[in-house]
Amino acid sequence: MQLLDGKFLSAQIKQEIAAEVAQIREQGGKIPHLVAILVGTNGASETYVASKMKNCEEVGMKSTLIRFEPTVTEAELLAAVQEVNDNPDMDGLIVQLPLPGHINPDRIMETIAPAKDVDGFHPINIGRMAKGLPAYVSATPQGVLEMLKRYNIETSGKHCVVVGRSQIVGLPMSILMQRNTYPGNCTVTLTHSRTTNLAEICRTADILVAALGKPEFVTGDMVKEGAVVIDVGLERVPDASKKSGFALKGDVKFDEVAPKTSYITPVPGGVGLMTICSLMQNTLKAARGEVY
Ligand code: GUN
Numbered sequence: 001m002q003l004l005d006g007k008f009l010s011a012q013i014k015q016e017i018a019a020e021v022a023q024i025r026e027q028g029g030k031i032p033h034l035v036a037i038l039v040g041t042n043g044a045s046e047t048y049v050a051s052k053m054k055n056c057e058e059v060g061m062k063s064t065l066i067r068f069e070p071t072v073t074e075a076e077l078l079a080a081v082q083e084v085n086d087n088p089d090m091d092g093l094i095v096q097l098p099l100p101g102h103i104n105p106d107r108i109m110e111t112i113a114p115a116k117d118v119d120g121f122h123p124i125n126i127g128r129m130a131k132g133l134p135a136y137v138s139a140t141p142q143g144v145l146e147m148l149k150r151y152n153i154e155t156s157g158k159h160c161v162v163v164g165r166s167q168i169v170g171l172p173m174s175i176l177m178q179r180n181t182y183p184g185n186c187t188v189t190l191t192h193s194r195t196t197n198l199a200e201i202c203r204t205a206d207i208l209v210a211a212l213g214k215p216e217f218v219t220g221d222m223v224k225e226g227a228v229v230i231d232v233g234l235e236r237v238p239d240a241s242k243k244s245g246f247a248l249k250g251d252v253k254f255d256e257v258a259p260k261t262s263y264i265t266p267v268p269g270g271v272g273l274m275t276i277c278s279l280m281q282n283t284l285k286a287a288r289g290e291v292y
Helices: 006-026 043-058 074-086 105-111 123-131 139-150 170-178 198-202 254-260 271-288
Strands: 033-039 062-068 092-095 159-163 187-191 207-210 228-231 235-238 246-249
Touching (some): 033 271, 043 062, 123 170, 139 170, 139 228, 139 271, 159 170, 159 198
Parallel strands (some): 033 092, 159 207
Antiparallel strands (some): 235 246
16 A cells, blocks of 8 residues: 655645746746635635645745625625736636625636636636646646656556545546546546445445545445545544544545555545645646636
8 A cells, every 4th residue: 555645745746836936036927826715714714725825925926815704795706806807917816615605606606717717617617628628627636636647546447436526526536537638548437425336336446536525434345455545535523632623534434445555645645735736736827828
């Protein structure tokens, strides 16, 4: 069993991004600028956004956080998105999800200019990704691909089982893994909460991607000997022994599953760190006008 070390890889990628930003600065070019919109005070969202901003600063990019009260109207939020769209200094925009119930996330996503949609959530980017055209790809699936690539993991002809059909992870992951480029060329099964015989299907996976958001759902008996297991889950589980009051758990019961695998991602220290790198890579592309 080998760990897919997100800590090591993300540090390497951050160095690469920092070197590119430094070069842009030396040549007097446009410093990449990421803008995040955060509504309300959801603890996990606060942590994620703060980490995204901090990482941008660390590689020398500009970052701006725009905060709104949870009572913000949809019209106010749409106006803020439009302002970022129209500001040539701002290259990438993310609106952190989830949003309060009175705001339609699809309407917000569809208002972000596709050329600034570094989260890859706009239907144009999802459609272009599905067609294999240049597009912004959702950060987490892109981070998983980067991991497979940097560990030279063979994917062609393999059976990839994705558990979870979210718009952000499961669905794009399944599309990316079946494309005819590396990493890809898999036979893909996309499973979800209505799938019958889920454990049986998981046991046929050469590459198992767990992205359903249920702590330690994937147990040892659901994994084939020698499989590659990618754990996208990151849930806060109450734990009185921790200072924060919670422990972070993935979707995979690591201790049971790890000994059976050829490669596995730890949580934390796996996919999560790759996600932020993907977002910064996309912001760099946006500043350079590489996608559109
Ligand atoms: N909420 C959970 N994951 C994400 C993400 O990748 N981007 C945004 N904008 N919100 C999220």
